[in-house]
Amino acid sequence: MKIQQISIFLENKSGRLADVTHTLYEAGLNMRALSLADTNEFGILRMIVDNPERAKEVLKAAGFTVNIASxxxxxxxxxxxxxxxxxxxxxxxxxxxxxxxxxxxxxxxxxxxxxxxxxxxxxxxxxxxxxxxxxxxxxxxx
Structure with missing residues (x-):
């Protein structure tokens, strides 16, 4: 049984993570689990959300690079x-x-x-x- 996870590529700079969470909040989307891995220059935020397709849509509209993975x-x-x-x-x-x-x-x-x-x-x-x-x-x- 596969589930859908969204992955977001983030620049490693102040406020980018808050931009993601605020975008999801404004769209009424809920996060259930997340993981953040980073380097000096970028990070990958992986999340289980209540509506992955909608999350991808609103995050892309906000300028984020987003992927859905099983x-x-x-x-x-x-x-x-x-x-x-x-x-x-x-x-x-x-x-x-x-x-x-x-x-x-x-x-x-x-x-x-x-x-x-x-x-x-x-x-x-x-x-x-x-x-x-x-x-x-x-x-x-x-």
């Missing part, structure tokens, strides 16, 4: 070894993790992992085969 969202135990089990399985199957980020739920003992891998379809197949709970976009946004 990622996987899955529940992992929020305990020692929860992430390791997933990564060991991927390693054994030859699946490369390009990047990931996670957020913990305060309501239960699970964390949600957002992961981008080199072979999404194979990754989904292997995760389902080992009984992992994959989450649809609608579940992430609750």
């Amino acid at each position: 990622v996987i969202a899955l529940e992992v135990p929020n305990s020692p070894g929860g992430l390791d089990n997933i990564l060991q399985m991927f390693s054994q199957k030859g699946v490369n993790v390009e990047y990931m980020y996670a957020f913990a739920s305060l309501c239960d003992d699970k964390a949600v992992l957002i992961i981008r891998i080199d072979n999404t379809d194979l990754g989904i197949q292997e995760l389902q085969a080992c009984g992992c709970t994959l989450l649809p976009q609608s579940k992430i946004l609750k």
